[in-house]
Amino acid sequence: MKISLDPSTQSNYYDVAIQHLLLDAEIDFxxxxxxxxxxxxxxxxxxxxxxxxxxxxxxxxxxKAVSLNDTSVPFRVDERRDFLGNALHVVPPMPIPAVDVAxxxxxxxxxxxxxxxxxxxxxQTIGGNAPYMxxxxxxxxxxxxxxxxxxxxxxxxxxFHIRSKLPVIASGIPCGTCDFRDDSLVYMFEQPLGIPSxxxxxxxxxxxxxxxGPRSTVYTEPxxxxxxxxxxxHDMENFMKAAESLTTPYAWTRYDFVVLPPSFPYGGMENPNxxxxxxxxxxxxxxxxxxxxxxxxxxxxxxxxxxxxxxxFWLNEGMTVFLExxxxxxxxxxxxxxxxxxxxxxxxxxxxxxxxxDHEFTKLIVDLDGKDPDDAxxxxxxxxxxxxxxxIERVIGGPTVFEPFLSFYFRKFANSTVNETKFKNALxxxxxxxxxxxxxDSIDWDAxxxxxxxxxxxxxxxxxxxxxxxxxxxxxxxxxxxxxxxxHFKQDDIKGWSAGQLSLFLDVLFxxxxxxxxxxxxxxxxxxxxxxxxxxxxxxxxxxxxxxRYKPLYKLVVxxxxxxxxxxxxxxxxxxxxxxDHELAVRTFKKxxxxxxxxxxxxxxxxxxxxxx
Ligand code: BES
Ligand code: ZN
Numbered sequence: 001m002k003i004s005l006d007p008s009t010q011s012n013y014y015d016v017a018i019q020h021l022l023l024d025a026e027i028d029f030x031x032x033x034x035x036x037x038x039x040x041x042x043x044x045x046x047x048x049x050x051x052x053x054x055x056x057x058x059x060x061x062x063x064k065a066v067s068l069n070d071t072s073v074p075f076r077v078d079e080r081r082d083f084l085g086n087a088l089h090v091v092p093p094m095p096i097p098a099v100d101v102a103x104x105x106x107x108x109x110x111x112x113x114x115x116x117x118x119x120x121x122x123x124q125t126i127g128g129n130a131p132y133m134x135x136x137x138x139x140x141x142x143x144x145x146x147x148x149x150x151x152x153x154x155x156x157x158x159x160f161h162i163r164s165k166l167p168v169i170a171s172g173i174p175c176g177t178c179d180f181r182d183d184s185l186v187y188m189f190e191q192p193l194g195i196p197s198x199x200x201x202x203x204x205x206x207x208x209x210x211x212x213g214p215r216s217t218v219y220t221e222p223x224x225x226x227x228x229x230x231x232x233x234h235d236m237e238n239f240m241k242a243a244e245s246l247t248t249p250y251a252w253t254r255y256d257f258v259v260l261p262p263s264f265p266y267g268g269m270e271n272p273n274x275x276x277x278x279x280x281x282x283x284x285x286x287x288x289x290x291x292x293x294x295x296x297x298x299x300x301x302x303x304x305x306x307x308x309x310x311x312x313f314w315l316n317e318g319m320t321v322f323l324e325x326x327x328x329x330x331x332x333x334x335x336x337x338x339x340x341x342x343x344x345x346x347x348x349x350x351x352x353x354x355x356x357x358d359h360e361f362t363k364l365i366v367d368l369d370g371k372d373p374d375d376a377x378x379x380x381x382x383x384x385x386x387x388x389x390x391x392i393e394r395v396i397g398g399p400t401v402f403e404p405f406l407s408f409y410f411r412k413f414a415n416s417t418v419n420e421t422k423f424k425n426a427l428x429x430x431x432x433x434x435x436x437x438x439x440x441d442s443i444d445w446d447a448x449x450x451x452x453x454x455x456x457x458x459x460x461x462x463x464x465x466x467x468x469x470x471x472x473x474x475x476x477x478x479x480x481x482x483x484x485x486x487x488h489f490k491q492d493d494i495k496g497w498s499a500g501q502l503s504l505f506l507d508v509l510f511x512x513x514x515x516x517x518x519x520x521x522x523x524x525x526x527x528x529x530x531x532x533x534x535x536x537x538x539x540x541x542x543x544x545x546x547x548x549r550y551k552p553l554y555k556l557v558v559x560x561x562x563x564x565x566x567x568x569x570x571x572x573x574x575x576x577x578x579x580x581d582h583e584l585a586v587r588t589f590k591k592x593x594x595x596x597x598x599x600x601x602x603x604x605x606x607x608x609x610x611x612x613x
């Protein structure tokens with residue numbers, strides 16, 4: 001009987017319960033492969049039914065051998081089914097009795113096509129003298145790194161034994177090294193809490209480390225370590241305390257993270273005990289720390305309480321943005337939370353316009369049957385999800401009434417998975433005894449969950465920190481419309497502004513008509529946006545450059561897009577460059593395609609309409 005709810009896996013996770021995962025593998029930097037074995041402790045998931053068939057996800061893997069309780073058994077790898085990959089079938093010679101725990105060991109190697117792992121040459125690192133590798137498994141790339149039940153609905157405690165000639169980080173607590181041989185060591189990690197496959201991570205390179213709090217260490221290449229320590233040490237423990245006061249005690253013992261080389265495709269990735277982060281966070285002035293608040297918040301929403309499939313991804317990301325902004329609110333003040341929400345609303349509008357307001361992927365709950373979760377990825381689950389929670393908070397009576405629900409929710413669902421029904425029922429379970437079910441009844445649940453486009457309720461945010469941005473933007477627009485010379489704009493206009501305020505200013509301008517080119521030039525002379533140390537600012541400015549077709553700065557734009565692989569910046573830049581100069585966009589992409597992570601390169605290729613390999 002098939003009760004599969006997750007359309008993004010071919011595994012029969014509803015038949016096979018996994019008790020433990022041991023990844024016992026070696027990194028080969030020369031061949032750019034990971035090879036070894038994964039060993040599962042498995043059991044029938046069905047009461048009193050023996051286990052007779054095991055199906056795991058694989059993608060571009062070379063499966064070499066399978067054994068069950070140390071006896072070799074036959075296996076079959078199906079034809080590839082597009083992004084779902086190849087199902088691996090193991091049929092035990094004798095069904096495994098219902099209560100028995102068996103050891104399933106699969107020897108394998110990754111291949112050149114592996115979508116999860118990126119290998120970097122020494123020249124692609126800061127130090128320039130050692131290679132580097134890292135994985136990115138979310139959403140469904142874990143299957144290209146190891147055979148697994150690649151669904152977030154399955155959570156398994158893990159042990160990682162990774163041999164490498166360079167230091168290794170993985171998604172667990174480091175337990176030392178052993179077995180020195182041929183210039184390499186085995187690095188050992190334990191993850192006692194059950195984690196879904198998408199949170200498995202491995203990274204290896206020339207790493208230095210520095211403490212950034214009593215429970216936190218940052219890792220990065222040696223030349224970068226001082227800057228990283230400065231960027232995060234001020235906030236890390238404060239974030240952790242604020243998050244704990246909103247939710248439950250931190251369950252993962254330590255919060256450590258790695259600042260990666262620039263091709264890392266995301267802002268951050270919440271791998272347990274080993275968040276991966278983009279180096280674009282290092283602005284020198286701590287202005288991007290909210291990304292770490294976000295990844296830390298995933299320690300509760302996502303890692304402890306996990307969306308059961310990628311169709312309800314908003315329960316991971318919307319809830320995390322909500323917590324991230326609560327943390328920022330607690331530390332910097334409520335006005336900052338409100339300000340971040342305003343920025344988010346703008347991003348939501350832009351994303352809905354890009355997909356089109358009737359598009360399936362503008363819904364909070366999406367149908368991923370036959371669809372690649374990477375294609376569905378956007379800011380919509382983040383910001384529509386945030387606004388949904390913000391609205392529930394308002395309807396129920398504000399933060400003091402709503403916040404205690406958060407600790408109830410994380411306690412109730414810790415170490416398990418959720419969907420929208422469980423979430424809604426939990427709200428009623430908590431608020432009904434408080435006499436607040438009428439408030440919940442007034443929410444249009446169906447519209448929030450299933451209607452496409454912008455949210456059914458337009459939120460109200462405090463604009464105190466945004467008003468200056470709107471005012472200055474207005475002066476620019478009016479001045480440009482009246483064809484005045486732009487010479488009157490001066491550095492002083494933005495004196496004391498935060499990076500966020502500059503970002504909002506640029507976002508507002510981007511929403512208006514294209515600016516005259518002398519205005520684009522004058523903006524850079526007055527405010528020096530093009531060489532901002534904060535990539536949030538330079539990329540936003542470059543969007544205006546491209547929208548206004550200001551050719552003298554195309555070279556800067558193209559150089560920048562070849563230095564940073566974070567998709568949040570790279571994809572919109574290529575989309576706009578493509579509209580401005582298709583030929584230049586394609587030529588630039590081809591020049592840098594090996595620099596980008598495969599996930600990023602694949603999506604940009606689709607965005608640019610490039611079909612050949
Ligand atoms: N878990 C996500 C990154 C992700 C999502 C990777 C889906 C692969 C598939 C991470 O927590 C995240 O949301 N990162 C954001 C930063 C955040 C501050 C919004 C990013 O990468 O920009
Ligand atoms: Zn996130």
